[in-house]
Amino acid sequence: MNNGLLFNVKDIFFSYDSAPVIKGIRLQLSRGKFYGIVGPNGCGKTTFLDLLTGSRTPQQGTIEFKGERLDSYPKKRLAKSLALVPQEYDTGFGFSVEDMVLMGRHPHIDRFASPGQEDWQKVDQSLELIGIDHLRKRPINSLSGGQKQRVVVARALAQNSEVLLFDEATSNLDIKYTLQIFNLARQLVDKEERTVIAVIHNLNLAAAYCDEICFINDGKIAACGPTASTLTESLIGSVFGVDSRISWDEYSNSHQISYRYKG
């Protein structure tokens, strides 16, 4: 029995109608690590995250979270432990930024109670950490795509959960805010022993930030393990079908991948 074991994914299968998406995944994820999930478009990454958050239930196999079956958790209890930054989201009927971030406190507030001191504190902290304090009264619909995405990240921070799941959370962001969010996530892992599970398209970002990296291809795990030993040129070739070269980069202090362009 490993005390650091967070998720124990046991041979899960999942299909939409009759189209199989997850075709047998067995995986163990531990506390206090930064996981990157990579793979080609349509390989089942997002569905896999949905299964980890309990938003969908596998048709075969089980997922255990901290030793208990994921589907046995009441939703609110699960939401205290797991926060998701989804790739797509609706913005509702014009809630303010502040209201949106406060929704991250929903699992912590009783049904008819008002948000307390601690809830507002977390909201204020998250807004400041992400640097959108000046937008707090703006209606969310009036923000740009990148600003909206940062609001959603702030909401997940306000949720104050031990696990954060990012589904392409920086796809709309410029490089400055992409790095800000990755740095923030890295700090949460290093300083507070939280766990980050992030679907990442940019392999160089994954190489720079992740402790472990999992390649998903066609609904199965192609490889999973410590970033340095897992990320290889031949694996990238077989999963993505592109030629690449991996080398140690002094400036970024990480392994970086270069591709052959115009090939």
Added chain:
Amino acid sequence: MTPKVQFHGKDTRFLLITVMLVILTLAAIIVSAGMGYIAIGQSDILRVIGARLFSSNSLVANLDPSIPYVVMDVRLPRILTAALVGAGLALSGVIYQGILLNPLADPYTLGISSGAAFGASLALLANISMLGFFSTPLFAFTGAVATLLLVMRLSTFNGQISAQTLILSGVIVGAILSAGISFMKYIADEQVAVIIFWLMGSFASATWGGVVLVLLTVFAGLGVTLFFARDLNIMSLGRRSSDSLGVDTARVRRMLLLSASFVAAVCVAVTGIIGFIGLIVPHLMRYIVGPDNRKLIPASALAGAVLLLTADTITRAVLPVEVPIGVLTALIGGPFFCVIFRQKQKGKFYE
């Protein structure tokens, strides 16, 4: 870091709006009870109501004996039905818009009203009365839920409801059902007048029994909806977000859609099709109290009551001929729908 609690005190404003809406509703009831063929003073109305509430006949001793009858048996059932149905339609409009994330959704545009009308017409035509007073509402509810399921099924692709096709499906299903209703009218002999008059929407035949039925339904609907109001707020972010924020989205969605359809069906069963109240009122109130459903739901219910009661009083006591209320609300609501539709297409709604 000190939390900025001073930013969060918007509730006095909401309280003020609510109190104003309650006063407005009560005033509208009293004023409209005095209007009509026989004009009755407000103090006389209060006296008649007081006499009935406290069963003291001394209050009405020096009044014309026809006045208590006009107020209690003719006007008040109609007035209260109009107010309650307005509240009910606005309530179901808020829920449909909130869950389906579509500002154009209401019982009428989704075809729910037509479905309820179809069920109710069937009951009227076949003269079904095995369940007594509740036969028509029950058939209406069945029709409403069946229509809702069909419309949602038609607009669902890959497990996602497409907002664009939702209203289109509602209109198509509504059109088919209207044709069905027309056919029933065609084959109905002596029942045809009953169906036609009822379909146009009218409060003229309101009874105290109807008042009680709508009252119970609307308050039950309000109770369920307010219970889930915060969940409904969060569900406006989309299913994946709300699931991960601790909302049992599938269950809450089912509960709320059923409640909204039940309220809409009972309203239709009691008064016929009255369109656009469920569309207009939530929009107006969203501008005034904001998108938070905990405030929007009670505010919309009250405003719906005032609006429909006012419209009904206009057709009953102001216009020279009584225009069916459904016609009046469609005449006002149709253009309103066009404006919202244009703004939504331009993508600048609520900005």
